[in-house]
Amino acid sequence: MTDIWSGLTQAFWLLATLDADLVEITLRSLKVTLSALAVASLIAFPLAALISVRRFRLRRFTISVLNALMGLPPVVVGLVVYVLLSRSGPFGVLGLLFTPTAMIIAQVIIVVPLIASIAHQSLRELWSDYHDLLISMNTTKRQRIQTLLWDGRRALLTAALAGFGRAIGEVGAIMIVGGNIDHATRVLTTAIALETGKGDFALALGLGFVLIAMALFVNLMIHWLSHTESEGRW
Amino acid sequence: MTMFPLIAKGATVRRRGKVLVGPVDLTLGQTGTTMVIGPNGAGKTTLLKLLHCIERMNGGTLDWACPVAEAQQRQAFVFQTPVMLRRNVRDNIAYPLLLTKTPRAEARARAEDWAGRVGLGDAVMRPAHLLSGGERQKLALARALIRAPEVLFLDEPCASLDGRATREIEEILLGVAARGTRIIMSTHNMGQAQRLGSEVIFVLGGRIHEYSPAQDFFAEPQTEQARAFLRGDIVE
Numbered sequence: 001m002t003d004i005w006s007g008l009t010q011a012f013w014l015l016a017t018l019d020a021d022l023v024e025i026t027l028r029s030l031k032v033t034l035s036a037l038a039v040a041s042l043i044a045f046p047l048a049a050l051i052s053v054r055r056f057r058l059r060r061f062t063i064s065v066l067n068a069l070m071g072l073p074p075v076v077v078g079l080v081v082y083v084l085l086s087r088s089g090p091f092g093v094l095g096l097l098f099t100p101t102a103m104i105i106a107q108v109i110i111v112v113p114l115i116a117s118i119a120h121q122s123l124r125e126l127w128s129d130y131h132d133l134l135i136s137m138n139t140t141k142r143q144r145i146q147t148l149l150w151d152g153r154r155a156l157l158t159a160a161l162a163g164f165g166r167a168i169g170e171v172g173a174i175m176i177v178g179g180n181i182d183h184a185t186r187v188l189t190t191a192i193a194l195e196t197g198k199g200d201f202a203l204a205l206g207l208g209f210v211l212i213a214m215a216l217f218v219n220l221m222i223h224w225l226s227h228t229e230s231e232g233r234w
Numbered sequence: 235m236t237m238f239p240l241i242a243k244g245a246t247v248r249r250r251g252k253v254l255v256g257p258v259d260l261t262l263g264q265t266g267t268t269m270v271i272g273p274n275g276a277g278k279t280t281l282l283k284l285l286h287c288i289e290r291m292n293g294g295t296l297d298w299a300c301p302v303a304e305a306q307q308r309q310a311f312v313f314q315t316p317v318m319l320r321r322n323v324r325d326n327i328a329y330p331l332l333l334t335k336t337p338r339a340e341a342r343a344r345a346e347d348w349a350g351r352v353g354l355g356d357a358v359m360r361p362a363h364l365l366s367g368g369e370r371q372k373l374a375l376a377r378a379l380i381r382a383p384e385v386l387f388l389d390e391p392c393a394s395l396d397g398r399a400t401r402e403i404e405e406i407l408l409g410v411a412a413r414g415t416r417i418i419m420s421t422h423n424m425g426q427a428q429r430l431g432s433e434v435i436f437v438l439g440g441r442i443h444e445y446s447p448a449q450d451f452f453a454e455p456q457t458e459q460a461r462a463f464l465r466g467d468i469v470e
């Protein structure tokens with residue numbers, strides 16, 4: 001209980017004094033996560049729409065694989081990305097290991113299946129509503145996908161938020177590929193892991209509260225900006 | 235290039251080994267309003283979709299006087315349960331124009347004009363899902379008509395609407411027909427078929443039992459099934 005209280009106090013002071021390290025770590029967390037989310041959404045949304053409107057031989061199998069990949073172990077993803085980006089790996093020449101870019105790559109791999117699966121559930125229902133109309137209007141596949149993505153944007157936002165939640169709280173993969181290097185790749189989750197390992201529970205808890213507050217703030221901002229719950233909107 | 239005549243020869247729709255419609259032999263001319271009538275499950279909707287080229291044909295031929303791709307661009311379909319895009323009324327109506335790369339401002343202006351014509355002028359900015367059943371059907375009609383189709387298919391557009399909404403829809407359809415749009419429409423409402431139709435297709439068990447001028451059909455049906463249907467008997 002004492003730890004939680006002193007964690008709260010420490011979190012308050014860190015925020016109140018705008019601690020330079022905290023600000024740096026928090027901004028890096030946001031930058032890495034939002035970048036990963038943007039890239040993952042660009043891949044996952046069209047993929048989900050394509051699977052919804054297109055009938056192909058291995059469609060069911062593809063959906064099952066996508067759903068199964070939602071539970072992809074981050075540590076394994078981190079390990080694979082590490083091997084690929086390490087100096088002796090196929091992409092070693094790029095020199096990306098232990099950089100924020102490597103962390104973004106790992107997070108993208110982790111959240112794409114999650115966002116695509118959730119988005120697919122919504123877009124599939126939307127497609128079943130729209131199917132006859134869009135077919136009768138002689139739309140192209142591209143127009144169907146565009147229509148679904150636009151009209152399903154609020155459901156897609158929910159999928160993106162789920163991806164954000166998963167990415168912002170991720171520690172295993174980014175610890176491996178980022179290395180938790182101070183002033184370079186340290187983010188909130190890896191900093192929490194470090195402080196816990198050092199036995200500084202109060203600071204770890206303080207950072208944890210900041211992380212939760214940031215996740216809540218971003219979610220609330222997105223809901224507010226998109227008027228998700230406004231009357232008469234979808 | 236004219237679209238008509240539309241000639242169907244032995245056109246058949248089969249699903250899981252069962253014939254839903256066909257074989258259909260039919261020649262539709264350039265003018266008039268064709269009412270497709272018959273009991274539930276007779277195949278009216280499937281027949282309309284077949285003629286509209288959105289139902290996969292398993293046998294026979296269906297030939298428009300122009301290429302099929304062109305014919306598809308020159309027709310529209312209004313479904314029994316109108317599909318509302320998750321947009322407001324104006325953007326729902328403008329949607330077909332946006333598909334053809336009409337500038338957004340022009341598409342919206344024309345959509346507002348059409349909304350006014352069908353009596354939805356005050357509701358252009360309302361989300362479409364908040365409309366009543368009759369208003370939804372009007373929206374679907376405006377959306378179908380905004381590209382000035384030469385052929386309009388309607389699948390029981392007044393089903394589950396009250397008398398007033400039905401009359402409003404019929405007035406719109408009469409205006410559309412007067413401007414030369416070819417209407418092919420299914421209905422359960424015999425009064426409506428008589429008010430709007432110039433010819434009748436009577437469908438039963440997926441086959442066309444009678445195709446004749448509306449006046450002749452209602453005065454003197456040629457088949458026993460049609461007579462029974464008009465008497466209100468249960469026909470299968």
